[in-house]
Amino acid sequence: MTAPQSPATAPQPRTRLLRRAALWLLPLALLVLLALVPLVIEPWLSSKVRSAAGLAGLEIAPETQIAVSLFGGRITITKLDLREYVEGKPRSLMQADTAELDADVLACLGGDIVLDNVVLEGASGDFRRRGDGTIPLITPPPEERGGIDWSKLDWWEYARKAYEYHQNRDKDADATEAQPTSATPATPAKPPRQRPAHDWNGAHTYEPEPGPAGPAMRVLIRRLSASGRDIQLPDDTPFAVTSFTVKGLNLGWGRHEQGTDWGLDVQTQTRGAGTLNLGFGAGRAKVNALALPLQALAHPALAGETIARHGASGLADVVLDLRWAERLDGTVQAKITGLKLAPQAPSQQEAQVAQIVNRLDGKPLDWTMKLGGTPQDPQVTDNGLTALVKDSLGDAAKQAAIDEGGKLLNEQLRKNDKVQQLQKNEEVQKAQEKAKDLLKGWGK
Amino acid sequence: MYAMYKILRGFIKALVSAAAPWQIAAAAALGTLLGFMPLWLSGGPSPLACAILLVAIVVNCHLGTVFVFWGLMKLLSFACDPVALLVGNGLDGLAQAAAGSGALHASGWAHTGWLGMAVIGLLLAPLAAFVMARVTVLFRTRLRDRLLANRQLALAGKIGGNGFVARAALWFFDL
Numbered sequence: 001m002t003a004p005q006s007p008a009t010a011p012q013p014r015t016r017l018l019r020r021a022a023l024w025l026l027p028l029a030l031l032v033l034l035a036l037v038p039l040v041i042e043p044w045l046s047s048k049v050r051s052a053a054g055l056a057g058l059e060i061a062p063e064t065q066i067a068v069s070l071f072g073g074r075i076t077i078t079k080l081d082l083r084e085y086v087e088g089k090p091r092s093l094m095q096a097d098t099a100e101l102d103a104d105v106l107a108c109l110g111g112d113i114v115l116d117n118v119v120l121e122g123a124s125g126d127f128r129r130r131g132d133g134t135i136p137l138i139t140p141p142p143e144e145r146g147g148i149d150w151s152k153l154d155w156w157e158y159a160r161k162a163y164e165y166h167q168n169r170d171k172d173a174d175a176t177e178a179q180p181t182s183a184t185p186a187t188p189a190k191p192p193r194q195r196p197a198h199d200w201n202g203a204h205t206y207e208p209e210p211g212p213a214g215p216a217m218r219v220l221i222r223r224l225s226a227s228g229r230d231i232q233l234p235d236d237t238p239f240a241v242t243s244f245t246v247k248g249l250n251l252g253w254g255r256h257e258q259g260t261d262w263g264l265d266v267q268t269q270t271r272g273a274g275t276l277n278l279g280f281g282a283g284r285a286k287v288n289a290l291a292l293p294l295q296a297l298a299h300p301a302l303a304g305e306t307i308a309r310h311g312a313s314g315l316a317d318v319v320l321d322l323r324w325a326e327r328l329d330g331t332v333q334a335k336i337t338g339l340k341l342a343p344q345a346p347s348q349q350e351a352q353v354a355q356i357v358n359r360l361d362g363k364p365l366d367w368t369m370k371l372g373g374t375p376q377d378p379q380v381t382d383n384g385l386t387a388l389v390k391d392s393l394g395d396a397a398k399q400a401a402i403d404e405g406g407k408l409l410n411e412q413l414r415k416n417d418k419v420q421q422l423q424k425n426e427e428v429q430k431a432q433e434k435a436k437d438l439l440k441g442w443g444k
Numbered sequence: 445m446y447a448m449y450k451i452l453r454g455f456i457k458a459l460v461s462a463a464a465p466w467q468i469a470a471a472a473a474l475g476t477l478l479g480f481m482p483l484w485l486s487g488g489p490s491p492l493a494c495a496i497l498l499v500a501i502v503v504n505c506h507l508g509t510v511f512v513f514w515g516l517m518k519l520l521s522f523a524c525d526p527v528a529l530l531v532g533n534g535l536d537g538l539a540q541a542a543a544g545s546g547a548l549h550a551s552g553w554a555h556t557g558w559l560g561m562a563v564i565g566l567l568l569a570p571l572a573a574f575v576m577a578r579v580t581v582l583f584r585t586r587l588r589d590r591l592l593a594n595r596q597l598a599l600a601g602k603i604g605g606n607g608f609v610a611r612a613a614l615w616f617f618d619l
Contacts, residue, residue, distance in 0.1 A: 015463075015464045015466075015467060015504060016504050017503065017504055018504055019501070019503065019504040020504075022501050022502045023502075026502065191540060192540055192543035192544065192554070197555050199486070199557075200525075200529070200555070200557035202529050202533075202557075203529055203532060203533075203555060203556045203557035203558075204555075204556055205555040205556070206539050206540050206542070206543035206549075206554040206555075207543060207554070208543050208544060208549065
């Protein structure tokens with residue numbers, strides 16, 4: 001008979017490698033978190049959307065409803081009213097019946113902002129100048145300007161620099177794509193940028209180099225669809241938009257998506273300038289204005305007195321077509337009908353031009369101008385005036401001369417007809433015969 | 445002072461608990477790593493530290509030891525700032541490489557200071573694990589049995605002429 005084992009010598013139960021409680025507690029905690037998402041996290045995200053607008057100096061009106069679906073990756077905004085405060089008073093800048101944003105959640109987890117779909121319906125905007133002449137959304141409100149004189153900023157220069165930056169970025173991307181895979185050694189990647197670490201004296205930190213191969217943040221809208229009503233432009237011109245539709249594809253900045261092209265097509269109906277269609281893409285831009293009244297271009301807010309003093313009237317179909325890679329290649333085609341000039345206080349030369357043009361009696365003029373140079377420095381390579389004078393203007397002048405000649409001929413023919421008719425008249429014939437009788441023997 | 449008391453008490457409790465030495469050793473290693481790595485950086489949570497914390501929760505290590513070592517090593521890390529900086533600046537190439545990896549960049553490895561800290565933590569973690577495993581075994585095989593058998597602590601209390609101190613000491617050591 002053996003003595004029972006003492007507790008000290010009893011074999012210890014084998015310790016588990018994983019904590020049993022953790023195996024059900026962690027999923028339970030996860031479930032609780034998931035349940036909390038619509039109750040806590042989504043309302044919090046909605047408030048973050050509002051505060052993001054606040055950081056940009058804007059306000060989303062309280063009556064705007066923002067619904068965030070984290071798992072669906074969707075933000076739905078109804079009755080959107082985006083305002084700014086100028087001198088303490090709210091002013092509505094943009095309104096929309098609905099706005100829907102579908103995010104690519106996986107891409108967003110990687111630190112990018114990628115929206116699969118952006119749909120905006122029933123939009124309207126008011127970008128009229130503020131009381132001090134500045135433009136909303138472009139120039140911050142006075143209290144946020146920080147002493148910058150925005151009126152002195154050279155926007156053209158900024159646009160040029162932005163274009164050059166994008167060109168260089170595209171070149172880098174192309175160079176990366178063109179790199180051979182294995183045959184020859186690849187050129188070393190750009191080293192990350194070194195920055196001093198502000199939280200630690202003497203330390204420094206490395207930030208990834210932004211570019212096609214780096215993990216820099218990317219903002220991308222894969223599909224954009226917007227439609228709306230009126231858009232008030234900064235100045236009250238005939239170009240004020242009364243309805244519009246916008247379609248966009250792969251719009252954004254940051255890293256490229258391989259094998260994708262971008263495009264933006266805008267169709268607008270204007271209050272007094274007809275239909276205006278704009279199309280943009282990689283290395284292309286097209287502007288198409290149909291039945292554009294020349295009086296609209298003469299609006300003082302657009303061209304000052306430069307066009308207005310000629311008193312031009314008529315309709316123009318204008319097509320601006322630009323394509324570029326290294327070099328710019330473009331045409332401006334204009335077909336002007338019903339052109340009339342009524343210059344105010346003209347010089348002698350201007351008066352002569354007006355006289356010639358007005359004698360054309362509104363016949364159509366086809367004017368094609370060719371553009372060249374580089375995208376940064378566009379130039380007019382052929383102003384098309386010679387062709388205009390030879391062709392349309394010449395034809396119109398000839399036609400005017402023919403018409404004038406025809407008129408004179410008809411006048412003459414009419415006169416001749418009258419003479420012939422008189423000659424055929426019996427009374428006249430009798431009178432002629434009487435006269436002959438009277439004159440018989442005269443002079444013998 | 446109260447924090448120090450809690451740490452010491454937690455330490456002793458771990459030693460006398462029923463946890464296996466490997467559980468305490470693993471906990472010491474994970475706690476050391478957590479102490480030398482930031483859990484939250486300016487850009488958000490550190491993925492590496494969060495992963496270590498998750499491992500500490502899921503693996504059946506002694507959680508008390510994890511938190512004790514986390515606190516202890518955090519205190520120690522403050523004293524190690526200059527050393528961490530030297531180590532981090534010496535590993536400049538690794539910091540540059542870490543900038544190319546999203547997870548490592550978010551964990552602060554592209555920052556030479558935090559990189560130095562993490563390297564010190566990685567070096568100290570196995571050392572802490574080994575020391576704690578040995579201390580646990582030694583404490584349990586030698587010191588604990590002797591303490592329990594001879595009631596030396598109680599005797600010491602008596603020598604001090606104060607039964608309250610002895611009782612407090614017994615309570616403190618969870619005996």
